[in-house]
Amino acid sequence: MNHKHHQDCQKLLDRLNAYIDGDLETELCQQIEVHLDCCPDCSIILSTLEKTIELCQQDSQDTQLPDDVRQRLYQCLDLELNADQKR
Numbered sequence: 001m002n003h004k005h006h007q008d009c010q011k012l013l014d015r016l017n018a019y020i021d022g023d024l025e026t027e028l029c030q031q032i033e034v035h036l037d038c039c040p041d042c043s044i045i046l047s048t049l050e051k052t053i054e055l056c057q058q059d060s061q062d063t064q065l066p067d068d069v070r071q072r073l074y075q076c077l078d079l080e081l082n083a084d085q086k087r
Contacts, residue, residue: 008035008039009039012035012039012042015032020046020049020053
């Protein structure tokens, strides 16, 4: 990846949340879309972020992690299980 391309990617990443939220001017959105068309790395980042948002917006009350999965997750994140139980 050349230096110019890296700068373009960084600019996109700096504006990605605003792009997803629809808070950017049309011209800037078009520039971002041109970049996304030619940059598979940024396209992957965008699709991953959009999928993450979609999953977070789903009703999580019906979704419970099995205890062993929750424990492994908390260990990976270096969190205490008691903190979750206090909520």
